[in-house]
Amino acid sequence: MYYSPHRQASLSSLAILASLLLPTVSATVTCRSVTIPVTATSENLHLINLPAPTDAQGHADYFLGALLAVPPNNGTTTITGTYSIAATYCKPLLGILDKKVIQVMVYGATYNKEMWAGFGQSPIYNWHAYATAAGYHTLAIDRLGGGDSQRPDPFQIVQSQLEVEIIHQIIASLKKPASQGGGIPSAQIPSFSNGGKVVYVGHSLGSTLGNSLSLKYPSDVDAYVLTGFSSTFSPPISFLFDMFPAATLGIQRLAGLPYGYITSRTESVRTNTFYAGLYDPNLAHLDFAEHLDTYTIGEGSTGAAMVTVPGYTGKVFLAVGELDALFCDGGNGAGTFGYDICKNILIKTRGDLYPNVPVSKFGWYVARQTGHSLGLHYTAPLTIVAVLKWLGEQGL
Numbered sequence: 562m563y564y565s566p567h568r569q570a571s572l573s574s575l576a577i578l579a580s581l582l583l584p585t586v587s588a589t590v591t592c593r594s595v596t597i598p599v600t601a602t603s604e605n606l607h608l609i610n611l612p613a614p615t616d617a618q619g620h621a622d623y624f625l626g627a628l629l630a631v632p633p634n635n636g637t638t639t640i641t642g643t644y645s646i647a648a649t650y651c652k653p654l655l656g657i658l659d660k661k662v663i664q665v666m667v668y669g670a671t672y673n674k675e676m677w678a679g680f681g682q683s684p685i686y687n688w689h690a691y692a693t694a695a696g697y698h699t700l701a702i703d704r705l706g707g708g709d710s711q712r713p714d715p716f717q718i719v720q721s722q723l724e725v726e727i728i729h730q731i732i733a734s735l736k737k738p739a740s741q742g743g744g745i746p747s748a749q750i751p752s753f754s755n756g757g758k759v760v761y762v763g764h765s766l767g768s769t770l771g772n773s774l775s776l777k778y779p780s781d782v783d784a785y786v787l788t789g790f791s792s793t794f795s796p797p798i799s800f801l802f803d804m805f806p807a808a809t810l811g812i813q814r815l816a817g818l819p820y821g822y823i824t825s826r827t828e829s830v831r832t833n834t835f836y837a838g839l840y841d842p843n844l845a846h847l848d849f850a851e852h853l854d855t856y857t858i859g860e861g862s863t864g865a866a867m868v869t870v871p872g873y874t875g876k877v878f879l880a881v882g883e884l885d886a887l888f889c890d891g892g893n894g895a896g897t898f899g900y901d902i903c904k905n906i907l908i909k910t911r912g913d914l915y916p917n918v919p920v921s922k923f924g925w926y927v928a929r930q931t932g933h934s935l936g937l938h939y940t941a942p943l944t945i946v947a948v949l950k951w952l953g954e955q956g957l
Contacts, residue, residue, distance in 0.1 A: 590690045592651035594709075595748035597702075599646050601726040604637040606863055608716050612820070617806045620820040620858065624804055627862040640723055646731070647709035648702040649674055650750050651689040660696035662758040662957050663735060665782070667701075667728065669765025669789060669934075670856040671824045671831075673708030674701040676764070679937060680852050682844055686937060688762075691945045695953075697760075700750065702731065704767075706822065706857050715821030715857035721864030725773050732759055732781050758783040758957055762948075764936065765789040765887070766856075769864060772914060776870045784876035784957055786948050789933050791881060791888040791906045792867050792913035800834040800887075803827050807855050815855065822855040837884035838930030839939040848937065867914055874917050878924040878951050879907045880944055882931030889927075903927040924951040 610633040612619030626632065653659045666688065668676045677699075679686020689699045703710040705727055706719035713719060735753045737743030743752035753759055761782045763771040768790030774781060806820035815824070825831040828849040836845045881889045883903045891902035907925040911918060926947040931938045936945070 590651055590687065590693055591654060592649055592689055595648050595650050595745070595750065597646045597648055597731060597745055597748055598643055599727050599730050600641075600643040601723060601730050602639065602641040603720070603723040603726045605640045605717060605720045605722055605859075606632070607635045607638040608859070608862060609633045609635055611716055614820060617809050617820055620823065621805050624823060624858045624861050625801060627858065628801065632862045638717075640718055642713075642718070644705055644713070644727060645711040646702055646705065646727060647674070648700055648748070649678070649689070650748060651693050651699045653693050653696045653698065657694060658696050659698075660758075660957070661753065661756060662696075662760060662783075662952075663698040663700055663753050664692055664760045664762045664786075665700050665702070665728070665732060665735070666762045667704065667764070667767030667770055668707075669767050670860070671854055672764075672934075673852070673854040674703045675708070675852060676934070676936065677701045679941070680844070680847055682847065685939075686844075686941045688936060688945055691942070691949065695949050697949075698753075700731075700735075702728075704770075706860070707854050712818065712822065714859075715819050716859045716862075718859065719857040720859040720862065721770060721773065724770055724860070724864075725777060728761075728770065728774055729778050729781060732761075732778075735759055760784045760786060760952065760957060762786045763788065763790065765933065766860070766864065769867060772867055772870065773864075775873045775875075775915075776868050779870070779873045779875070782875075784878065784952065784955060786878045786880070786952075788880040788944070788948075789882075789885065789888060789935060790879065790910075792910040793890070793906045794867065794888060795890045796887050797834055799830050800825070803830040804856070807853075812853065815853075818855065821858045823858060823861075824853055824855045825849065834886055835932055835934040836938070837882070837886065837932030840932065840937065841939070844937060848934075869914055869916065871917055873915055874919065874922075876922040876955050876957075877911070877915050877918050878926070878948060879910055880926040880928065880935065880948065881907065882928045882933060882935040882938065882940075884931060885933045885935070887933050900927055900929065922955065924954075926951075
């Protein structure tokens with residue numbers, strides 16, 4: 562079910578909306594690949610006692626240790642640099658009313674920006690297509706260290722603090738007036754000042770980064786859409802133990818990466834963690850076989866915690882699959898799932914993380930028979946339409 566303070570919409574009504582958009586979604590989406598140079602500064606943890614560069618198991622063990630306790634470090638160090646961030650920019654279809662709203666989209670660990678397009682397998686998974694058909698611009702970025710973006714030191718540089726600063730700088734550029742060089746001129750992306758709006762859309766780790774962004778920069782965006790996310794986090798132990806240096810897996814596009822870049826090494830573990838219920842097994846296979854990406858030990862050392870943001874009073878929408886093994890397990894790892902369990906977890910998340918967000922600015926959606934990667938399930942159209950419907954109700 563979809564919830565807003567004003568009304569509830571059944572699965573059937575969302576399905577009708579999705580079906581109305583499908584003919585437009587099936588049309589060619591106006592997208593292009595762009596590269597954005599971003600200068601950012603952050604205070605990163607200076608990690609110490611690192612494993613030897615060629616010790617694969619040592620890297621896996623260091624990652625697990627960093628999840629259990631604060632990793633060995635010498636405090637913080639200032640990191641400053643200009644980084645090359647790859648992205649996909651899409652604009653509303655010709656003839657569609659331009660809302661002057663851009664959705665900045667950030668994916669989860671071991672994925673990349675292609676996740677938002679369903680790896681190009683079908684328009685039903687393509688978030689860009691639905692959003693642009695409804696009048697939105699979209700900008701899906703590859704996080705630093707992932708996809709086609711720059712891949713610097715995975716311990717000392719690619720940490721969550723720097724990723725938040727990079728996202729902040731991109732948003733600041735989008736909000737800057739065109740007369741002052743706003744937008745991203747090098748990528749021909751317009752400014753969204755003078756009545757334009759910015760919406761942050763995250764999935765999993767991308768949602769956690771959005772949560773951190775809302776703490777440090779509460780006025781950055783006009784709304785947060787956080788998917789595959791809640792204040793109840795209980796990742797399967799099998800998934801954590803499956804993380805291993807990507808360069809050792811025999812995947813050509815990941816060959817040669819420093820061992821601090823890690824990823825899933827077993828297809829069945831990845832599928833069981835990210836997929837459940839209504840999904841295409843062939844898509845899940847392609848996810849692992851052709852689109853597997855990385856996470857860094859630096860990210861794992863600094864980015865797992867959700868934070869309470871009492872100073873944020875803006876708009877927040879949460880969406881999860883009712884079978885999400887990471888963020889909707891009512892037994893905290895015991896495998897207890899269900900619609901009501903997820904609904905209560907999402908409502909609790911508002912109190913845990915955003916206690917001062919008014920009920921009128923809060924919404925949630927639980928996708929039936931859907932796992933963690935809810936944009937890659939057959940129910941994806943219903944999830945996306947629920948988000949777009951709520952944004953419209955919020956004047957975005």
